[in-house]
Amino acid sequence: MVELGQAGPVRNDARRELQSAEAAPSFDFDLAPAITTPRTALVVDLPGKDSVAFGLALAARGIRPVPLFNALPGGQAGLVDVESIQDALIAGVDALNAAALTPDAAPAFLLDALRRARPTRIPLHRFFDNRSLSFSTDFPSAGALKKAGIERAVLVHRFHLPVPNDLFETFAAWHAAGIAIEIHDAAGEHPPTVWTPPSLIWLYRFWHRALAALALERDDDFGPFGGWRQGSG
Amino acid sequence: MAMVVTPPEFASRSPLRAGASLPAAEFAAVRRRSALHHCKWDPQLGDSSTLAPFPIFISAADWRQLTRSAETLAAEVDAAERELLQRVPLLNQLGLPSALRHQFAKAPEIGESPSFARVLRFDFHFTHGGWMVSEVNSDVPGGFSEAEGFSSLMAAHFPGYRVAGKPASVWAVRTRLALPVSGNIALLSAPGYMEDSQVVAYLAACLRARGLNPKLVGPREIRWEAGQAFLVGAAEPLAGLFRFYQLEWLAATPLQTGWPNFILGGATPVSNPGRAALSESKRFPLSWRDLQTPMPESTRLFPEARAPREVAYREHEDWVLKGTYSNCGDAVLSRRWLSQRSWRAAWARALLSPHGWVAQRRFEVVPLHTSLGELTHCLGVYVIDGQVAGGYLRLSKGKFVDSSAIDAALLIAEET
Numbered sequence: 001m002v003e004l005g006q007a008g009p010v011r012n013d014a015r016r017e018l019q020s021a022e023a024a025p026s027f028d029f030d031l032a033p034a035i036t037t038p039r040t041a042l043v044v045d046l047p048g049k050d051s052v053a054f055g056l057a058l059a060a061r062g063i064r065p066v067p068l069f070n071a072l073p074g075g076q077a078g079l080v081d082v083e084s085i086q087d088a089l090i091a092g093v094d095a096l097n098a099a100a101l102t103p104d105a106a107p108a109f110l111l112d113a114l115r116r117a118r119p120t121r122i123p124l125h126r127f128f129d130n131r132s133l134s135f136s137t138d139f140p141s142a143g144a145l146k147k148a149g150i151e152r153a154v155l156v157h158r159f160h161l162p163v164p165n166d167l168f169e170t171f172a173a174w175h176a177a178g179i180a181i182e183i184h185d186a187a188g189e190h191p192p193t194v195w196t197p198p199s200l201i202w203l204y205r206f207w208h209r210a211l212a213a214l215a216l217e218r219d220d221d222f223g224p225f226g227g228w229r230q231g232s233g
Numbered sequence: 234m235a236m237v238v239t240p241p242e243f244a245s246r247s248p249l250r251a252g253a254s255l256p257a258a259e260f261a262a263v264r265r266r267s268a269l270h271h272c273k274w275d276p277q278l279g280d281s282s283t284l285a286p287f288p289i290f291i292s293a294a295d296w297r298q299l300t301r302s303a304e305t306l307a308a309e310v311d312a313a314e315r316e317l318l319q320r321v322p323l324l325n326q327l328g329l330p331s332a333l334r335h336q337f338a339k340a341p342e343i344g345e346s347p348s349f350a351r352v353l354r355f356d357f358h359f360t361h362g363g364w365m366v367s368e369v370n371s372d373v374p375g376g377f378s379e380a381e382g383f384s385s386l387m388a389a390h391f392p393g394y395r396v397a398g399k400p401a402s403v404w405a406v407r408t409r410l411a412l413p414v415s416g417n418i419a420l421l422s423a424p425g426y427m428e429d430s431q432v433v434a435y436l437a438a439c440l441r442a443r444g445l446n447p448k449l450v451g452p453r454e455i456r457w458e459a460g461q462a463f464l465v466g467a468a469e470p471l472a473g474l475f476r477f478y479q480l481e482w483l484a485a486t487p488l489q490t491g492w493p494n495f496i497l498g499g500a501t502p503v504s505n506p507g508r509a510a511l512s513e514s515k516r517f518p519l520s521w522r523d524l525q526t527p528m529p530e531s532t533r534l535f536p537e538a539r540a541p542r543e544v545a546y547r548e549h550e551d552w553v554l555k556g557t558y559s560n561c562g563d564a565v566l567s568r569r570w571l572s573q574r575s576w577r578a579a580w581a582r583a584l585l586s587p588h589g590w591v592a593q594r595r596f597e598v599v600p601l602h603t604s605l606g607e608l609t610h611c612l613g614v615y616v617i618d619g620q621v622a623g624g625y626l627r628l629s630k631g632k633f634v635d636s637s638a639i640d641a642a643l644l645i646a647e648e649t
Contacts, residue, residue, distance in 0.1 A: 072424055128424075137279040144280045 029057055030188025034154075036061050041150045041179075042108035043139075045157040045164065046186055048081060052088035054156065054186060055110045059099035063108045068138050071115060074128035080114055082130060106150065109139060113157060116166065136170040142177030152180045155195070158187060163195060168204045172197040247359050248295035249610065249626075251603040252644070254286040255390055263386045271382025272435035274427055278637070284379075285641035287604055288387050289612075289626050290394060293648045299614055300621040302364065303355050305530040307616040310353060310369060312526045313517075314508040318345065323523055327514040328557035328588035332484040336493045337511070346460075346499030348506035349411035349473055350404050350618060357534075357612040358598045365596050366534040367611070368555075372505060372513035373477050375428070376613055376640070377401035378435045380625040384642035394644035398623025400615040404504075405439035407618050408473065412502060416472025417446045419464060423478060424451045433477050452478065457491030462501040473502045480510040481558045515555040516540075516591045537594040541583040544592045549576070552592040554583050567595060570632045601628065609633060612643065 035042065035058075042063065044054050055065030067089060073082040115132045145153075153174055155163060163171060163183065171181050181195040198204065255263065264284055267273035276284050291299075317323055318340040329337065354374035356367045381399045388396045412418060418440060420433040430449075437447035454465050461470040476483075476495060483492040496507025511517065518538035521528045544552055549568070556564025566579040583590035600607040608628040615622045627638035 070427065072427075072430060130424075139279075141280050 039151045041153045045111045048085040048112045049088040051110045056092045058108045064105040071132040074130040077128040078130045134166040142174045250290045252288045254604045260286040267383045271378045272431045274431040288642040288644045303614040326519045328516045343497040347502040349502045350407040350504045354613045372509040375432045379640040380623045387642035397643045400623040401439045403622035412473040418473045420475045460500040
C-alpha cells in the first residue's frame with residue numbers, strides 16, 4: 001500500500017505537523033488586509049472544520065466561501081473525517097445567510113487539507129478510503145477569474161507547508177494567465193511568500209497523474225477509489 | 234416564460250425546440266435545489282454548468298410517438314435477451330468478456346436469478362431522416378436525478394408544459410410492489426465514483442420516501458451464501474439488490490466475490506437482471522439477424538451495425554467505431570473528430586481486436602438551436618418494466634454527445 005505522504009514531495013515532518021493540527025484546538029485566524037483585499041481569489045487549505053470556520057469568517061467580510069469538499073463520509077471507518085465538515089457546514093448556515101454576500105463577491109475556495117492524508121492511527125481492522133484529490137476542473141479557469149476581475153490568488157494554509165501537489169496544475173494555469181499566486185499562513189505566524197511554478201512543472205504534472213492513478217487506495221478486487229482496506233492492526 | 238428559440242431553418246424539421254433560458258437568479262436556485270434536494274452533485278465542471286438553463290420542448294403527439302417506439306423497443310430487447318440466454322453460440326457475437334461468456338453459457342441449465350424493476354434507457358436522436366436510436370443503456374442507466382428532480386424544477390417555471398415522467402419515482406414504486414417492505418434493499422455502486430454515488434443516493438431517497446429500507450453499499454459489503462445476498466455482518470438476507478455497477482466490471486473480479494449470482498442461480502432479486510449485459514454490448518445488433526425473435530422496430534430505428542471486418546476500407550468514413558462495452562461516449566470514434574492518422578489507428582485496433590468493437594453507420598443529427606448556440610442532442614427515454622417513465626436530454630457543442638455534455642429538461646406541451 002502506498003502512503004500518500006511518503007510517496008509525494010510533501011515532507012514527512014510537515015505531514016505529521018498537519019495531522020497534529022487536526023487534534024489541536026482551533027487557532028486564531030489572521031484575516032489581515034493582505035488576504036481580504038479586493039480582486040483576490042482565496043484557496044483555503046486547512047483541516048476540514050477549520051477551513052469551514054475560516055470561510056465563514058471571510059463571509060462576514062464580504063467574501064463568498066465556495067466549499068470544494070469532494071469526499072464521501074465514511075463513518076467510523078472513514079480515513080477522512082467528512083462528518084465534522086458536514087456538521088460545520090450545517091452549523092454555519094445562519095452565519096452565511098447573515099453575511100448577505102453580493103453576487104460579485106470574491107471567492108474563497110474551501111478545501112480540506114487532510115483530504116489526501118492518512119491518519120497516524122487506523123482505528124478499525126477494515127477502513128474505508130474516502131480520501132480525495134483536487135483537480136483543476138474543480139476551480140474556475142484563469143480566464144473566468146480574470147473576467148470576474150480577479151488579479152491575485154492566495155493560498156491560505158498553515159505551518160509554512162509547500163503547495164499541495166494536487167493544486168499545482170490549477171495554480172500553474174492561473175499563474176500562466178497572469179494571476180499572481182501568494183501563500184499566506186492562516187494564523188499569521190509566517191510571512192507571506194510568492195509562488196511561482198517550478199521549472200520542472202511537467203514532472204509535477206506527471207506525478208499528480210500517477211498519484212491519481214496509483215496512490216489512492218486500490219481495492220484488490222474491485223478497482224481504484226473508495227476501496228475497503230485491511231488495517232495493520 | 235415559455236418562449237421558444239427557433240431558427241427558421243430547423244423550425245419545420247425537428248420536433249424538439251429549445252425554450253428560453255431562465256433568468257440567472259432563478260436558474261441558480263434550480264441548480265442549488267438540484268444539488269441539495271435531488272443529489273445532482275456535479276452541476277459544474279470547470280467554467281461550465283452541466284445543467285442547461287433552458288428546457289427542450291416536444292409536442293404531446295411527438296412524445297406519444299417516442300413512447301410507442303421505446304416501449305416496442307424494450308419488448309424486443311427483453312425477448313432477444315431471453316432468446317440469447319438459450320442460444321449459447323450466438324453469445325460469441327456479443328464480444329462478452331470471457332468470464333461473463335462462461336457464465337452465460339450455463340444459462341440453459343441454470344435458472345436466471347430473479348429480478349425486479351427492469352430499467353432501460355434508449356438514446357434517441359432526431360436526424361434528417363427522422364428519429365434514430367444510437368444505443369440502449371441496458372445494464373446500468375443513470376440520469377434519474379436529471380430526468381426527474383432537475384426537470385421538475387425546470388417545469389415549474391414553464392406553465393403549459395409538464396415533465397416527461399418521473400423515472401426515479403416509478404422505479405421506486407415498481408420496487409415497492411416487487412419486494413417486501415420489511416427487508417433491506419442494497420444499492421450497489423463503486424463508492425469512489427461521485428457520479429455513481431449520486432445516482433444511488435437519489436434512488437435511495439425515493440425508496441425511503443416509500444417506506445423501504447435502502448442501504449448504500451460497495452461490492453465489498455455484499456456477501457453471497459447459497460445464492461442469497463447479505464450485507465456483511467447481517468444475519469438476514471437482503472430483500473433485493475440494485476446493481477449500479479457494470480456487470481463487466483464485476484466479472485473482472487474473482488468468482489469468490491459471488492458475482493455470478495447476479496446472473497444465474499441466485500435467490501435474491503436483482504435490478505437490473507444480469508442478462509442486461511447482453512443488450513448492453515454495442516455488438517448486440519449483430520445478433521439480430523440470427524435471432525428468431527422479430528426485431529422490426531429495432532431494425533428500423535438503430536443504424537446498421539457490422540463487425541469491423543465486414544466494412545470495406547473505402548467505406549470507413551461512413552461509419553463510427555464503438556467499443557463493445559463503452560460508456561458515455563468514451564470509445565466512440567469517427568473520422569469527423571479524429572485526425573486521419575488517429576482514424577487509421579482506430580481501425581487498426583478494431584481489426585486486430587474485432588470482438589472489442591462494432592462499426593455503426595454514421596448518421597447526421599439535426600442540431601438544436603439554443604441560447605448556447607447550436608448543440609447536438611441525445612434524448613434518453615426511460616422504460617421501466619415495459620412502460621415509458623420519463624426522459625431528458627444531453628446536449629453537446631461537439632460532434633457527438635459524450636461525458637462533457639450538459640443535461641437539459643425535456644418538457645411536453647400540455648394539450649388543450
